[in-house]
Amino acid sequence: CKQIAPMYEALAHDHMPIIECPLEERSIVFMKVDVDEVPPASAQFKIRSLPTFVGLKGGKEVFRFEGASIHMLKENIEKHHTS
Numbered sequence: 202c203k204q205i206a207p208m209y210e211a212l213a214h215d216h217m218p219i220i221e222c223p224l225e226e227r228s229i230v231f232m233k234v235d236v237d238e239v240p241p242a243s244a245q246f247k248i249r250s251l252p253t254f255v256g257l258k259g260g261k262e263v264f265r266f267e268g269a270s271i272h273m274l275k276e277n278i279e280k281h282h283t284s
Contacts, residue, residue, distance in 0.1 A: 202252045205269035209233070212274065216282075229282050256281055 213231035236243035236251070246255050249267070256264040256277055264277040 202269070205252060205271060205274075208271040209274070212271070212278070216278070229278070 209231070216229050216231065234242045236248055242248070246253070251267075252269055253267045254265065254274055254277070255262060258281055263281045266273055266277070
């Protein structure tokens with residue numbers, strides 16, 4: 202987790218909307234959850250190892266992978282992100 206954290210932060214920053222808009226109107230939102238502090242999130246998203254990345258679109262899961270692969274994260278974001 203510590204290995205990919207700075208790269209994740211940079212990726213989130215790169216996708217920040219220029220003009221602040223309501224959460225429901227954004228085409229992409231980055232969230233980081235500490236599963237030790239929010240156990241229901243771990244159960245809801247069936248997190249078994251860390252880091253785990255889950256991509257949701259329209260409330261449905263469109264990608265999931267485990268491990269600190271910034272390449273895989275970027276690839277999935279590009280595949281599923283719409284402006």
